[in-house]
Amino acid sequence: xxxxxxxxxxxxxxxxxxxxxxxxxxxxxxxxxxxxxxxxxxxxxxxxxxxxxxxxxxxxxxxxxxxxxxxxxxxxxxxxxxxxxxxxxxxxxxxxxxxxxxxxxxxxxxxxxxxxxxxxxxxxxxxxxxxxxxxxxxxxxxxxxxxxxxxxxxxxxxxxxxxxxxxxxxxxxxxxxxxxxxxxxxxxxxx
Numbered sequence: 744x745x746x747x748x749x750x751x752x753x754x755x756x757x758x759x760x761x762x763x764x765x766x767x768x769x770x771x772x773x774x775x776x777x778x779x780x781x782x783x784x785x786x787x788x789x790x791x792x793x794x795x796x797x798x799x800x801x802x803x804x805x806x807x808x809x810x811x812x813x814x815x816x817x818x819x820x821x822x823x824x825x826x827x828x829x830x831x832x833x834x835x836x837x838x839x840x841x842x843x844x845x846x847x848x849x850x851x852x853x854x855x856x857x858x859x860x861x862x863x864x865x866x867x868x869x870x871x872x873x874x875x876x877x878x879x880x881x882x883x884x885x886x887x888x889x890x891x892x893x894x895x896x897x898x899x900x901x902x903x904x905x906x907x908x909x910x911x912x913x914x915x916x917x918x919x920x921x922x923x924x925x926x927x928x929x930x931x932x933x934x
Contacts, residue, residue, distance in 0.1 A: 819869050
């Protein structure tokens, strides 16, 4: 049962990496420093004070940068592979007392998959929003993603099952938004 909960925590943290890379790292570090979350051997550095300072500075810069249209699209493009790496790392970091082969297999499949899914949905939403609204709606989308990237990892650590359900609902919701934006793009191009 503990492995299952650790996988759910990892998926919740990794999924958030697809929206913002440094927010889940910061929240994981805070949870580790406070003793609320145990980290695997080799990942204790995430819960160190120097790492928290770096994560906090990077989080502020990342969140602010996403509020600028077109810069957000550039960030989404370059952040996709980094978010997958961060998702795999965070998933592996929360899997304690597990065989390393299983730890890394689950981290790559579950963590990498969750980070990839949210990153692709985020990219598509930002790009479609830029086309449809000329970038005017992008700050709103960025605000929603920033809020989600705080709530989801906190829930993932505190209530992993609820966070996983929320992750699935968020993917579905963003997919629906993306589908509507694509329809608008198609209708604009048909003129």
